[in-house]
Amino acid sequence: MPRLYDFPLSGDCYKVRLLMAQLGIACERVHVDILSAGRPAEFQARHPSPELPRLELDDGTVLAESGAILFYLAEGTPLLPDDRAARAQVLSWMFYEQSSVEPNLAAARWWLSIRKQPELRRDQLAFWYEASRQALAVLERHLDGNDFFAAARYTIADIAIYCTTHVAGEAGFDLRQYPRLSAWLQRVRSQPGHVGMMDED
Ligand SMILES: N[C@@H](CCC(=O)N[C@@H](CS)C(=O)NCC(=O)O)C(=O)O
Numbered sequence: 788m789p790r791l792y793d794f795p796l797s798g799d800c801y802k803v804r805l806l807m808a809q810l811g812i813a814c815e816r817v818h819v820d821i822l823s824a825g826r827p828a829e830f831q832a833r834h835p836s837p838e839l840p841r842l843e844l845d846d847g848t849v850l851a852e853s854g855a856i857l858f859y860l861a862e863g864t865p866l867l868p869d870d871r872a873a874r875a876q877v878l879s880w881m882f883y884e885q886s887s888v889e890p891n892l893a894a895a896r897w898w899l900s901i902r903k904q905p906e907l908r909r910d911q912l913a914f915w916y917e918a919s920r921q922a923l924a925v926l927e928r929h930l931d932g933n934d935f936f937a938a939a940r941y942t943i944a945d946i947a948i949y950c951t952t953h954v955a956g957e958a959g960f961d962l963r964q965y966p967r968l969s970a971w972l973q974r975v976r977s978q979p980g981h982v983g984m985m986d987e988d
Pocket residue numbers: 794797798799800821837838839840851852853854885
């Protein structure tokens with residue numbers, strides 16, 4: 788059984804739990820408290836990055852980076868298309884999530900709602916908020932005429948973007964100002980096998 792190093796409040800870790808739930812993949816979950824500096828010794832020994840999520844396969848292969856883990860797990864399933872251009876569209880939105888959404892929105896949420904120490908990042912917060920606002924506007928524009936982000940159906944691109952954006956309220960955003968994004972969030976929640984961020988299996 789694969790082993791997932793996991794922190795429940797992390798949107799990046801939630802992506803992996805959500806996809807595994809929807810594909811019916813069981814895993815051993817190892818909770819790592821990223822609010823403290825420590826990491827299990829075997830975790831540190833197997834990959835240089837301290838970040839979560841991390842998936843370790845039965846043959847010892849170590850997969851870091853949430854997008855790479857989603858891509859690996861979804862291969863051969865309807866959540867990752869076979870068509871070459873459609874796969875590239877999926878990756879395009881996953882890269883956008885990683886470059887423009889997550890580094891800003893998740894960072895603002897982290898300091899405002901998880902660490903609860905916004906005063907330690909006052910200058911960055913203004914930047915993160917404006918960059919998040921621009922990224923959310925891009926997502927909202929895409930959803931004008933599109934039900935999903937890529938391939939005209941629910942894919943791992945939707946999972947990646949959902950897990951970061953559904954908690955935008957915790958980063959100081961009012962999602963009611965994004966009606967298409969709000970409708971899409973609901974569409975994602977209604978997909979078979981959906982689990983919430985804090986649902987335990
Ligand atoms: N690009 C990475 C980002 C991972 C990341 O930032 N993980 C955070 C939790 S959401 C983390 O482990 N932070 C603790 C640390 O860096 O020590 C991914 O998508 O997996």
